[in-house]
Amino acid sequence: MHLLRQLRQLNGLQGVRQVIRQVSLAPTKPSALQYERDPQPLFTDAETQRLLQSMTQLNLDKVYRMRTVPDNSTETRFMTNEQLDSEFQDVVVRAQHMLQMPPIVMVKKDVERVIAKDPALKDFDTTKYVFTDITFGRRQSERKVFVRETDGTLAYANLETTKRMNQLYFPLEGRQSYNPRMFVLEELLSKCLSEHKYEFILDRLLVQYEPHEPEFHNISARVFEHLNESKQFDLLRSTRHFGPMAFFYAWHRCIDDLLYDMIRRDYLHNAVELIALSYKVHKIPVEYQTTLNELEKLHPSTAESALAELRTVFRRPDDKENIEQEIHSAIGKSEPDFAADEISLKFIEQYIASEHSFKKVQLELAVQTLKEVNREKLLLFQGLKKAHGVQAS
Numbered sequence: 001m002h003l004l005r006q007l008r009q010l011n012g013l014q015g016v017r018q019v020i021r022q023v024s025l026a027p028t029k030p031s032a033l034q035y036e037r038d039p040q041p042l043f044t045d046a047e048t049q050r051l052l053q054s055m056t057q058l059n060l061d062k063v064y065r066m067r068t069v070p071d072n073s074t075e076t077r078f079m080t081n082e083q084l085d086s087e088f089q090d091v092v093v094r095a096q097h098m099l100q101m102p103p104i105v106m107v108k109k110d111v112e113r114v115i116a117k118d119p120a121l122k123d124f125d126t127t128k129y130v131f132t133d134i135t136f137g138r139r140q141s142e143r144k145v146f147v148r149e150t151d152g153t154l155a156y157a158n159l160e161t162t163k164r165m166n167q168l169y170f171p172l173e174g175r176q177s178y179n180p181r182m183f184v185l186e187e188l189l190s191k192c193l194s195e196h197k198y199e200f201i202l203d204r205l206l207v208q209y210e211p212h213e214p215e216f217h218n219i220s221a222r223v224f225e226h227l228n229e230s231k232q233f234d235l236l237r238s239t240r241h242f243g244p245m246a247f248f249y250a251w252h253r254c255i256d257d258l259l260y261d262m263i264r265r266d267y268l269h270n271a272v273e274l275i276a277l278s279y280k281v282h283k284i285p286v287e288y289q290t291t292l293n294e295l296e297k298l299h300p301s302t303a304e305s306a307l308a309e310l311r312t313v314f315r316r317p318d319d320k321e322n323i324e325q326e327i328h329s330a331i332g333k334s335e336p337d338f339a340a341d342e343i344s345l346k347f348i349e350q351y352i353a354s355e356h357s358f359k360k361v362q363l364e365l366a367v368q369t370l371k372e373v374n375r376e377k378l379l380l381f382q383g384l385k386k387a388h389g390v391q392a393s
Contacts, residue, residue: 031221033252038106042281043247049101051273051280052243056099058302059238060310063095081314088310092303101243108212113156121152130157132165140166163210174207183208183219193226202241224248233261250278256359259348263366266332266373268344269295275351284356291347298340323388331381338378345371 042048079087129148145157145165157165167175182188182204192201201223209216224245227233236242249255255278262271272295276288300308315325328334333341345367352363 031218031225033221033225033248034217035104035106035251039247039251040103040105043104043244048247048277048280049243051277052101052246053099054302055246055270055273055277056101056240056242056302057238057267057270058092058095058099058306060091060095060306062238063098064091085311085314088307091310092307095306096303099238099240101240102206103211104244104247105212107214107217108159110158115146115154115156118152118154121148123150124152125150130161130165132169134169140170159213172207174204176208179215180204180208183215189219189222193223196230196232196235198223198227198232198235199239199241202236220244221248228254228257231257231261233258234265246274246277247281250274250281253278253282253356254358256357256363260359260362260366263348263363263370266370268341268348268370269299272344272347275348278356286354288347291343294343295340298336298343324385327381327384327388330384331377333374333377333381335381338374338381341374 128150131146131148133143133145135143143162143166145162146154147157147161148154164177167177182192182201189201202220205216205219209219227236227245228249233242233245236245246255246258249258255274259271259274262268262274272288272291276292278284279286279288312325348363349367351357352360352367357363
């Protein structure tokens, strides 16, 4: 009876392994949009990175939100104002690190690289031999893996074997030795997309695949295409995936839906940056640097804004500047914001009137609505400042 039970368990394990192998080999529906050339030089360009980081925004509440992790405990400490300010600066630096964008690179193709052919070693064994560099401290991309074939040929291992050997000797937490079912079964991936679990899909994608693998490109493109249809862009804002998404839309000339969302949410500075990114990607001869420089003078960086928000705890109630800050908080804008809006709207309207915009009517209505709202806010802003005796700066 004990032997029969072991045989049943063994058969069950073999059945599980067979299902896993079938799932791993199951094809996924291809994406409609792919990178036709290497996007890495343009994506890693310093100006491109500044634009993408600014568009991502830095919402500390979202970056440090409670997550489904083993430990969500909190710690309470007593600090002086100087210690608290230093901690605020560390919080912003850590948040910027958490928003570091994954690289966008071209799909790497397998190239056969033979080192030597030794006919004397032919049929030396019935199986191949794999040699892996396990030197401590090296990055996985630097490790060499070689394969000795049964015919005596010694060559560099293909990408799949290299990845499997690296995972065997230096396993990455969360990465599985087979493709997860959510990525190979179309019904599961479609369910995640329909439930708008975009960040979950992309986070899992980063753990399982390298940025140069075809699966990474195909599935991330599927997510971005679905996002462009659902218009739920805010779900990725203040995450590390927002920048690659904006770059994907700029590359494939489909920024209008994201641009409409930015105008509707009154993120005009980001809208200008998105248009400038599109001009840069496609080398369109439009001067945008002057507008960006003017806006940078009026708007602090995302890190500076986040730090200033944290430092509001140091403000004294009787401070005169606190009255003006209360007015700004009530209206949602300051004098530099109104000035920046005028510059931004002028630039955006030029884009809408150009041949590069494909949804002119929708964008024009959004701009007109925002202009009316801003006009009412400006009148209210001026009235409140006058009532409190605050002089215009």
